């Protein structure tokens with residue numbers, strides 16, 4: 001069994017191995033020369049499917065957490081998700097709804113959107129894990145490390161939302177969902193790693209946590225790949241290099 005700090009480092013390394021922003025979808029989304037508003041709207045509505053469930057994940061992780069110190073820390077995370085009070089903003093689902101509206105999507109259209117298969121798989125994997133009391137570490141690894149870790153990625157020096165703002169002419173207040181998470185999730189990932197280091201008492205649990213981080217990152221990548229292919233962008237790419245279809 002790994003020593004706690006080595007285990008934390010191993011989990012962090014697994015997260016860092018997977019740059020989901022490396023998905024070719026982001027080349028199209030963040031292309032200043034050729035903004036693609038329809039693609040951004042669609043990607044946002046897929047992202048919104050995830051946002052709708054995030055509180056449910058944290059609620060379950062909090063509720064089942066057997067370690068009092070970590071339960072208190074999780075309560076702060078939950079309180080912020082629900083109220084936005086710590087960041088002096090709003091409930092995080094509402095912050096995401098503000099972003100969706102800023103893109104010109106109506107509330108009806110937003111609520112009618114359905115997850116693609118890969119998006120649904122990412123939702124279900126985490127939902128099943130956090131509800132299963134025999135796999136608390138897997139739910140925590142998938143949500144607190146792999147999912148919270150997604151907002152920390154940058155493109156070069158810049159956070160993804162800063163580039164989005166420039167390419168699509170969005171205001172800072174429209175992007176609060178992203179800027180709040182970019183700040184908070186640094187702490188949330190650290191808290192997640194600390195929780196898992198205390199929760200995992202066997203080598204098997206440690207290995208399963210690392211596997212869960214790896215798997216969740218792959219599911220995020222697949223979600224972006226699903227959108228990319230839904231828009232036929234993979235075919236465009238093939239045509240552009242003149243390869244037979």
Ligand SMILES: [Fe+2]
Nearest residue numbers: 054081092181
């Ligand atoms: Fe959040």
